[in-house]
Amino acid sequence: MNQSRPRPKETTEEQLVELLRRSATVLPGIDDPAFADAFDQFADARVVLIGEASHGTSEFYRARAAIPRRLIERHGFTIVAAEADWPDAAKIDRYVRQQQPPAWVEEGFKRFPTWMWRNQEVADFARWLRNHNDAQPAERRVEFRGLDVYSLGASIQEVLGYLDRVDPDAAATARRRYGCLSPWHDEPAVYGHNVMRGEPSCEAAVVEQLRALLDQRLEYMKKDGCSFFNAEQNARVVLAAEQYYRAMYQGSAESWNLRDRHMFDTLQALLKHRGDDAKAVVWAHNSHIGNAASTSMGWGGEFNIGELCRTAFGRDAVLIGMGTDRGLVAAADNWDEPMQIQQVRPSRPDSWEQLFLRAGLPASLTSWRDDTPLREALARPRLERAIGVIYRPATERQSH
16 A cells, blocks of 8 residues: 655644545546546646556546546547557557457457456447547547557567568568567566576567667658557567566566556657647556655655656646545456456545545545645545455455
């Protein structure tokens, strides 16, 4: 659980509850057309990051879809970038921008946890985005992209497939370089473990392949700039993934920071590729999109995409988190185990969720973007629940 940065003066819990009650904008139901009205205030941002307290709660997914629909339709946002693998998200992108069949439903997101993206809420959003894009010229269609690092094998195949089409000789060389990683496509964590035990790393070969691709940038872009951009980003994923799986055994902070740095760098690349008018919505867990510098994550040496966006964009980055007192969550007991529908335990008395519950508002938006006194009042340390794809209610205080 994360805690917020200490502040000089304390207020009582009752004062905090009353402050939350007075400062909140009450939200209608998620399916109400007016649900997203309150989020118009963030239309001036370059990047709006929308988080969630779990990776398996329908209400979070539906709210996270309603907000960008508003920002896209009325305020010109052009990119949706998700905590998802680049090759899988590219299948959705081809569906929503290039009128291709929805191959992602059957072919994408097969890696654990499949339910995180292969679900009804994402399918509904993708269908809406395709319908929206159908009415737009090609250059104004909204992209759907992935930010994560886990697609080592799939990204290698994407790079090789691209080179097979545009430069077969370079493809043959790339196969030799990436061959170092061939045994580990399906179990990249084993590669990292073996390197830790003294076996040679593939870092030099991966770096060399990215450099070779970039050396031919101008020539390849003449043939198809969009296809080159996809290949380049996949080559960067391969590089980040190789580093990530080695870093896993060097400490949690190092691997976490490498992953979120890659997410941020990918977001920057998307904005640059789209042009000066690009505006992006980011979908990720609260632990990624909140400002790590203001929590115990930052105190422990970790940063995240939210902090990096706040540093890079200042006021032009809006970080929106979501939480709940209780409810249902789709999650597993352990990694690679089956999904279960679990009951989330009621919030702890010493949590932010409990204070919002005591404020008595079923659903609300609290913004301190232009309210320094409110921001200072809420800066006291307090627990906040974080459920990923694993939920262990018996050890919730330690696990989440």
